[in-house]
Amino acid sequence: MTIVDQQTSTREIETPPESDWEPRIVAFICSWCSYTGADLAGTAGAQYPPNVRLIRVPCAGRLDLLFVLESLQRGIDGVLVVGCPPDHCHYGEGNLLAQRRFRLLKGLLEHVGVEPGRLHFSWVGASEGPKFARVASEVVESVRSLGPSRTLVRGMYAASRSALVE
Amino acid sequence: MQDLTMQLRDTARSLLRDGKVGLVIGYEHGSVLLRTKPCFVRNADDTDRLVWSPLCENNIASYLLSIKGRTAVFVKGCDARALLCAISEGQIRREDVTIVAMPCEGVLDRRKLAERLQGRQISGGTVQDGKVTVVGQGFSESYPLSELLPVGCVHCTHRTAPVFDIRIGDAAPEIEAIDDYADVKAFEALSPDEKRAYFRQELASCIRCFACRQACPLCYCVECFVDQTQPTWYHKTGDLSDTLLYHVVRALHLAGRCVGCGACSRACPMGIDLTVLNRRLLRDVQELYNYVSGLDPEAAPLLSAASPDDPQEFIK
Numbered sequence: 001m002t003i004v005d006q007q008t009s010t011r012e013i014e015t016p017p018e019s020d021w022e023p024r025i026v027a028f029i030c031s032w033c034s035y036t037g038a039d040l041a042g043t044a045g046a047q048y049p050p051n052v053r054l055i056r057v058p059c060a061g062r063l064d065l066l067f068v069l070e071s072l073q074r075g076i077d078g079v080l081v082v083g084c085p086p087d088h089c090h091y092g093e094g095n096l097l098a099q100r101r102f103r104l105l106k107g108l109l110e111h112v113g114v115e116p117g118r119l120h121f122s123w124v125g126a127s128e129g130p131k132f133a134r135v136a137s138e139v140v141e142s143v144r145s146l147g148p149s150r151t152l153v154r155g156m157y158a159a160s161r162s163a164l165v166e
Numbered sequence: 167m168q169d170l171t172m173q174l175r176d177t178a179r180s181l182l183r184d185g186k187v188g189l190v191i192g193y194e195h196g197s198v199l200l201r202t203k204p205c206f207v208r209n210a211d212d213t214d215r216l217v218w219s220p221l222c223e224n225n226i227a228s229y230l231l232s233i234k235g236r237t238a239v240f241v242k243g244c245d246a247r248a249l250l251c252a253i254s255e256g257q258i259r260r261e262d263v264t265i266v267a268m269p270c271e272g273v274l275d276r277r278k279l280a281e282r283l284q285g286r287q288i289s290g291g292t293v294q295d296g297k298v299t300v301v302g303q304g305f306s307e308s309y310p311l312s313e314l315l316p317v318g319c320v321h322c323t324h325r326t327a328p329v330f331d332i333r334i335g336d337a338a339p340e341i342e343a344i345d346d347y348a349d350v351k352a353f354e355a356l357s358p359d360e361k362r363a364y365f366r367q368e369l370a371s372c373i374r375c376f377a378c379r380q381a382c383p384l385c386y387c388v389e390c391f392v393d394q395t396q397p398t399w400y401h402k403t404g405d406l407s408d409t410l411l412y413h414v415v416r417a418l419h420l421a422g423r424c425v426g427c428g429a430c431s432r433a434c435p436m437g438i439d440l441t442v443l444n445r446r447l448l449r450d451v452q453e454l455y456n457y458v459s460g461l462d463p464e465a466a467p468l469l470s471a472a473s474p475d476d477p478q479e480f481i482k
Contacts, residue, residue: 065418066391066399069411086474096472103480104421104450108414111353111446113362122482135482151362152414154407 023143025052025078026071027136030060030095033084033126040129041136048136051143052080060084061094065105068119072109072152078118078143080135085123095123113151117142170218170268173334174240177266181238182210187264191229192240193222200274200291200300204229216240220293220311223273225429228383230258238264240334242273244318244427246327247460248383251423254463257386267330272311272319274298277437279314282307317441318428321345328461347449353442364442369409371436378440379416381433384423391415417443422451422468425460 029035035056041048057063060083068079081102083095099121106119120142122135150156178190194205194215202221206229207213218240226239227248241249246265252258274293283300291300299308323345326333356364376392379385392400392412399415401408417424417440426448430440451457454477457468 066415069414070399073407073411093472096474096476097469099478099481100455100472100476101421101469103454103477104447105418106480107450108418108421108443108446110358111361111443112365112410112414113358115358120482121480138482151358152407152410154405156407 021148023051023077023140023148024075025080025139025143026076027052027054027080027082027139028057028060028063028067029054029082029124030084031056031058032090033088034060034082034124034132036126037124037128038082038132040127041133042129044129046130046133048133049140051140052136059089059091059094060098061089061091063098063102065101068105068109069152072114072149073154075149075153077146077149078120078139080120080122080139082122082124082132082135085125088125109151114149115146117146118149170335171216174218174266174268175213175216177332177334178207178213178216178238178240179210181264182207182213187236187238189233189235189237190216190240191226191233191237192216193218193224193226199288200276200279200293218268220271220273223429223432225381225383225427227252228381228386228429230263231383231386234262236262236264238266240266240268241327241330242268242270243322243324243326243328244270244425244429245383246330247324247425248427249460250329250463251384251425251460251467252386254460254465255423255467260463264332265327265330267327267333269335270322270325271296272315272322272325274311275314275316275319275432278316279309282309282314316428316432317439317445318426318431321426321445323458324461329463347445350445350449353446365410365413366406368438368442369406369413372409372413372438373436374409374412375435377433377435378430381429382420383427383429384420384425385416387419391419413440413443416440417447420444421447422455422457423459424448 029038038054060081063081071079083098086096089095102121109119110116120139124132181187182190188208190207192205193202194217196203200221202217204224204226205215207215225245225248227245230237230239230249231252246267253260286302288300288302293311296311297308298311298314379390400412424444424447426444428441434440451468455468
């Protein structure tokens, strides 16, 4: 897997296939333990659905919550954030800072109508390839059962707005 | 109330005369009935402009961010908490501010008053001893202030400043009911479709004037994310998705900082109830991390501290 520019990676998946819908999930993954873990899943031949696109970040703590919101606006159906397990952060406590921020974001997004099953957070260590494959599969199934995302998606509110004016 | 105004003026006068501060920030009568406006006094002879009443609704902590030099500020509980939060974030130096704690019984919600008036014009009005009295052509009515309080005041848990240098009047009576966030729980119980529909309806009237951001004493970024263009997070479109993005991020940037004063909602020219978002975060912050902002100027901000003991029930 190569590291792709965030702009390209999200643009590429901007047009949703209307028929046979497949969930599209963005995973923001720490490049230290977690990405190594995901890499291990690959080299070990562990199977997980191809619906998850990885975006490598230098630390889970690098995750700006705007990344998650931008993804949802562009029509991503689910977001997974993967950080190094507690005590394993390369920078000390970036993963714990990310966890607090993410928890508050998750609560607030649920408050505006995002289903709880769309936002996920996981700890994956460098040796936990199978765990990464399992988490990725679980997230895809969870999002699949919810159907396409309907909150925050750009353009989605346009029709309803004109209806409201009438 | 008159008495408090007199004491406030005396305090301001002596602070300025003794050279303890160079500036006093309080409130003075506004040009509109039943309104006050922030008042900046630098001269001891001008202190008679200052007033104190439940009409002092702006959160004046916001002005201290841009002021240099020793300043005294007359604060309600919420103003003080916002100020203490800004101090804990290193935005204001504690030694530069003289906090004068004023007793507060809540401020008047103009929208609730307007509902009672049903379009009738008033030619005069006073708020005294917990009663709002208005007079107009052919009518004179009086309502209890407790029925005309905004959301922030209804749920207020700290009516007087938790930390202060001078206190005027008695400490406000203890709040009997502790905030149980019943409104947040009721909203939480709605289905995702209902929540979406609520915000679609509520935010459709948002004109994105950012008055909520300007009124907030803790929204002090030099460059707000909505003004950034590289990268552009917030798009200047008519799409409701962008409106929602703005409101979600505004609330998130106040997570663990918001003191629930409700200045944002009161500033909204369209009457949008922004506290629905803020109170959800207030509840989460308190419930998950046992954190209440603006009580201790020495405390580390919630999101710059981490703990391995945080609840992890949501982590896979």
